[in-house]
Amino acid sequence: MVRFRRIRLADHRGRDATVLLVPVAESVKRRHQDMDGQPVRNVRRVRATGQTCADALFERYPDPDELARALISGDPEIDLEMTGRSTGPCDTVHIDGDGQILYAPAVVEVRCGLDGMECERRPLSVRPSNLVTPASPVWSGVLTPRAEIVRKYALTRAYQVMHTNALEFDFLFCIAAHLDERRAMAQIGSGRRGNGPLICERNGRKYRGFLDGRVRGDAMRLVLYLAAFELAASEDKL
Amino acid sequence: MPMTLILETDDGISEFVMKPIGRKTRQSVTKRLAVDCRGRECVRALMTHDGLLLGSGAVADLYEDFEGNCVERGEIVETDANNVTLRNLAATLGRPQRPVGPVASDELLEYAVMKAYFLIPTVIARDLRDSLADADIYRVAFRPRASVVDSPAFILANASGIFLVQCKPCLVEFIRLDQPIVVEDETDDEDDLWDGWQMNSGADQGGGDTW
Numbered sequence: 001m002v003r004f005r006r007i008r009l010a011d012h013r014g015r016d017a018t019v020l021l022v023p024v025a026e027s028v029k030r031r032h033q034d035m036d037g038q039p040v041r042n043v044r045r046v047r048a049t050g051q052t053c054a055d056a057l058f059e060r061y062p063d064p065d066e067l068a069r070a071l072i073s074g075d076p077e078i079d080l081e082m083t084g085r086s087t088g089p090c091d092t093v094h095i096d097g098d099g100q101i102l103y104a105p106a107v108v109e110v111r112c113g114l115d116g117m118e119c120e121r122r123p124l125s126v127r128p129s130n131l132v133t134p135a136s137p138v139w140s141g142v143l144t145p146r147a148e149i150v151r152k153y154a155l156t157r158a159y160q161v162m163h164t165n166a167l168e169f170d171f172l173f174c175i176a177a178h179l180d181e182r183r184a185m186a187q188i189g190s191g192r193r194g195n196g197p198l199i200c201e202r203n204g205r206k207y208r209g210f211l212d213g214r215v216r217g218d219a220m221r222l223v224l225y226l227a228a229f230e231l232a233a234s235e236d237k238l
Numbered sequence: 239m240p241m242t243l244i245l246e247t248d249d250g251i252s253e254f255v256m257k258p259i260g261r262k263t264r265q266s267v268t269k270r271l272a273v274d275c276r277g278r279e280c281v282r283a284l285m286t287h288d289g290l291l292l293g294s295g296a297v298a299d300l301y302e303d304f305e306g307n308c309v310e311r312g313e314i315v316e317t318d319a320n321n322v323t324l325r326n327l328a329a330t331l332g333r334p335q336r337p338v339g340p341v342a343s344d345e346l347l348e349y350a351v352m353k354a355y356f357l358i359p360t361v362i363a364r365d366l367r368d369s370l371a372d373a374d375i376y377r378v379a380f381r382p383r384a385s386v387v388d389s390p391a392f393i394l395a396n397a398s399g400i401f402l403v404q405c406k407p408c409l410v411e412f413i414r415l416d417q418p419i420v421v422e423d424e425t426d427d428e429d430d431l432w433d434g435w436q437m438n439s440g441a442d443q444g445g446g447d448t449w
Contacts, residue, residue: 020419024408025350028387030316030324032301040301040309047298050291082290087297090284097278101291105272105280112267124270147343147373151396154260154351158408162419169415203270212347219412223347229260232398233356 005200007224009161009188009211010137012178017171018132021159021224044087052079130190130199138194142187149185149210153227157200157207161222176213176220185210188224198226241382243357243402245393246334249365254357256402316386324386330379337366337393340374346392349405357393357400370395380404 005021033039050056057076061067070076096102111120149155163169179186188209190196197206207226214221241256272280284292301309316324359367369376370393380391380402391404 024410026407026409029319030386031319031321032314032316034303034309035313035315038303040303040314042299043302044297044299046290046292046296048296050293050296053293053296055293087284087286087290087292090286090292093283093285093291094272094280095283095291095293096274096280097276098274101285102272102274102280105274108271108273110269110271112269146347150343150346150375151373151394154354154403155347156351158350158410160410160413162413163415164419166415214412216412219414221410221412223408223410225347225350228351229354231259231354231394231396231401231403233257233259 004162005131005159007131007161008133008137009175010139010194011171011175012139012141012186013174014139015171016137017168019168019172020162020164021131022162024158024160024223044090046082046085046087048077049079049082052077052083127199127203129201129204130196133190137190138192140187140189140194142195143179143182143184144187144210145184146212149225152231153208153210154229154231155210155225156228157226159224159226161211161224172222173215173220175211176222177215179211179213179222180215185212185225187211200226241331241355243355243378243380244332244334245363245366245378246336247363247366249363250361251334252362252366253360254362254400254402255360256355256357259354259356259401326384326386327381327388329383329385330381331383335379337376337378339376340369341377341392343373343375345377346375346394346403346405348408348410349390349392350408351403352389352406353404355402355404357402359400370400378402 006018007021008016008018010016031039032042048054054077057067057070060076061070094102094105096105107124109122109124110118111122113119161172163172175186187195188211189198198209199206205228207228210225210227212223212225243254243256245252245254272282274280281294283294284297286292301311301314303309318324366376373395375392375394378391378393379388381388389404389406391402393400393402395401
């Protein structure tokens with residue numbers, strides 16, 4: 001079953017509805033085959049274990065000459081039972097500073113500046129998604145010509161706004177006609193003025209949202225574009 | 239070594255030094271780190287279902303045929319969903335490309351941006367400079383390396399300078415009321431707390447995009 005995001009959207013008439021966001025970015029499926037046209041598959045195999053990896057060997061043989069002699073005489077870098085076997089499905093685990101598996105690690109947020117250096121370290125704060133809010137959304141009323149938006153922002157995500165029933169279709173058609181008439185895109189966002197950042201998933205990135213609408217006869221297309229950042233050379237923040 | 243984009247127009251050759259831009263270059267980055275009880279950074283590892291712990295560099299990804307023989311990457315060809323072999327297209331960097339256009343700005347709305355570059359002109363032809371200043375947008379072939387994928391790229395200018403955005407197509411269609419929609423009624427927009435996090439991996443935090 002397909003899962004779609006939802007967004008609670010307000011229109012220029014002060015009405016609101018929770019509608020579907022269907023991702024529209026094209027995903028290309030490619031297959032791999034060898035020169036003879038036979039299909040090949042990607043597999044993950046064990047190359048070394050914790051006892052035979054380079055770090056373990058350096059620890060076991062601190063002297064490089066001793067390590068070289070051991071590699072020639074005893075093949076300590078190969079575990080004949082494990083090396084080359086398929087890993088199968090794996091789980092990701094965290095290893096603590098003592099090399100032990102950590103089942104419940106604490107999570108901290110580290111903020112790095114533009115130079116990549118750490119600026120701040122703080123406990124994790126959970127930032128919920130704000131696409132569907134308990135409070136009624138607000139129509140920002142900020143309409144910007146399409147040509148200006150595509151030149152100013154990097155629109156990195158696109159979702160087609162879809163209906164699930166006839167009432168929602170009428171609601172969306174009305175927004176699309178409003179925008180098409182003005183050949184403009186409306187800013188969609190959070191907050192009291194409806195121009196704050198959109199967060200699609202919990203602890204996700206912040207985006208600036210723009211809604212584009214077109215109408216052709218009794219058909220319409222309404223697309224929500226999410227801008228990850230501004231097209232600018234300076235170091236200004238989005 | 240910075241990438242160089244060379245464009246050829248009627249008035250001559252234009253050359254640009256390309257500087258990638260994105261969230262990392264535009265604003266500070268917040269990473270999430272898993273730490274142990276003493277505040278030391280944890281490292282990630284894989285664990286097989288029979289309990290074998292595999293650290294960084296302990297696994298090898300390779301291609302095999304159905305007899306289990308390893309196939310070198312250079313001997314692998316890519317095909318599309320219809321089993322048609324995809325031709326490897328040559329890299330365009332360092333070779334003059336002729337921009338197509340100007341194209342309508344609405345055309346960009348049929349794509350989503352994958353990468354963006356700030357273009358620093360070292361030489362710029364007069365016709366291209368004037369046209370970009372008049373808010374024209376051009377499409378250009380842009381492949382940093384040989385690839386079977388020909389993602390379109392657009393050159394545009396704004397008050398901050400000249401930019402190249404590489405895009406992937408979006409399949410947006412007009413919909414009518416009577417059009418059937420596949421809908422799942424139990425949609426949970428709140429993802430799991432741990433989903434999409436790339437903690438302690440050195441990579442940028444989750445989100446699913448190229449950024």
